[in-house]
Amino acid sequence: MNSEFMDALASIEKDKGIDKEIILEAIEQALITGYKRNFNSAQNVRVDIDRESGQIRVFARKTVVEEVFDARLEISQEEAKGINPHYEVDDIVEIEVTPRDFGRIAAQTAKQVVTQRVREAERGIIYSDFIDREEDIMTGIVQRQDHRFIYVDLGKVEALMPLNEQMPNETYRHNDRIKAFITKVEKTTKGPQIMISRSHPGLLKRLFELEVPEIYDGTVEVKSVSREAGERSKISVHAEDEDIDPVGSCVGQRGQRVQTIVDELKGEKIDIVRWSEDPKVYVSNALSPSKVVDVLVNEEQKMTTVIVPDYQLSLAIGKRGQNARLAAKLTGWKIDIKSESEAEESGIYPVADNDEPFDDEETDEDLPQSFAELADEDIFQDMDEEDDEPEKDDRE
Known part of the structure; x- marks a missing residue:
């Protein structure tokens, strides 16, 4: 890797919102695995990537001991002091062991790591955007359907509408534009899964x-x-x-x-x-x-x-x-x-339901029942007497 690679990481950081340092740390961890696998090494190693030039170096980490039992993991105190006189027992000594053709492995590994991290970051961004839209409404375009789901394009992601969330009086066709309610947003290994509904x-x-x-x-x-x-x-x-x-x-x-x-x-x-x-x-x-x-x-x-x-x-x-x-x-x-007649038959609500019970006797005896009975009242008699009086001549 070189300075151009570092410039590319800076562009990714700006465009995708992924911290460059996180990507570099991920590359370093991946290179450790690649080194051990490709060079059949059981050493404890550390990979360092220069943040300016992009240069990669591999260091074997060995513990200073008085007597060496495993040269891959340990170094004698005498040999350690030959490197730096300040080393003591149990200190860690780092010795550079960068292979000559390690650049090819590093390039392949870096490409895989960057691709993976970018994909994960994009999924994370999509999840963050849609988790805030849960129980909200969005407009999407119908893409396709199978026996389980209608697949609707919401722009950044394809949402799923199960059969039981579809309206029974609707038929969905390719490129139909529909409004849907987001019922659930979940993280999965394949990225965020958005569930939508038209019946909610x-x-x-x-x-x-x-x-x-x-x-x-x-x-x-x-x-x-x-x-x-x-x-x-x-x-x-x-x-x-x-x-x-x-x-x-x-x-x-x-x-x-x-x-x-x-x-x-x-x-x-x-x-x-x-x-x-x-x-x-x-x-x-x-x-x-x-x-x-x-x-x-x-x-x-x-x-x-x-x-x-x-x-x-x-x-x-x-x-x-x-x-x-x-x-x-x-x-x-x-x-x-209940209807009024049903309520009356069951006794829970009489039709004539006033503050005081309706008195049948008062109705029969005291209330006039017809216009014939009203004729016996004084008011009708008075009206008759007035009618019997002779009309005055207006000319008088």
Whole structure:
């Protein structure tokens, strides 16, 4: 090696961000192994690379002893003092043993070490970049697919999307540009492995952050997301400022904001509901678009019984129970939905449920039942008397 090699290392340090000293130390350690393997040596040796000229020298390290048993590892005190009179027993003496053709071995070794270190450094840089993007959204280009994964190019690395993370209503083709949610970043022997998803609820949240400035700047907060990818999703939002409508902010003017997200998710239906710390209000909102009569809350079991009009029962439950299932995931409360007639039959919610029980006797005896009975009241008699009076002539 020469000064040109050292200049090349300096360029690598600048371009790849790899410390030149780390590479040189790695080369020195590799040259020790190469020396012992190629020259069949069992000596303790040290390889030194001059940081300016790039010159390589090999030194055998021997221990000073009074009586030598292994000349490869030991040197007598008398011989050591011939080199330097200050050597004492147990000191280490270094004797240069650089072979004549060691430069060829050194060049091959250096090339291998530099290539390996550059590759490791690049992998480390990629890992550092992507570990900070975990649970974030990125745009990639579909490259290929097999029976296990869709392979998506994210620029510096190829990410993997497993079958169970794909949307069932999507078909992925070569060169398709897609947005995906990074679920996991791992270090492996082959470099960083990036796992992505199109079905994760986090994708919906990140898409809203991209499309709704109020969510991005924190004015509107996404409280919870529940999703059945490709079919329907629910997202609850909240704003501390009472003057801000969180649902309207997400919907956008003429629904443009939410429509952009629906288009990205290939027509997936999205319900945006207002979050509330009151479970009655929150569960009622979460069952949108169905109407709710009342919500009975069991705090201990974290369970709610929701009463809906008879004609709204199927809408509240949803197709294959989807609406109720998503609402339960969104709120974190168990939800049991009953129609008004079912609730009345079971006795848990009478239809005429006032603060005081409804009095049947009072209804029968005291309340007028028809317009015929109302005719007997004084007010109708007074009206009749007024009608019997002769009309005055306006001319008078």
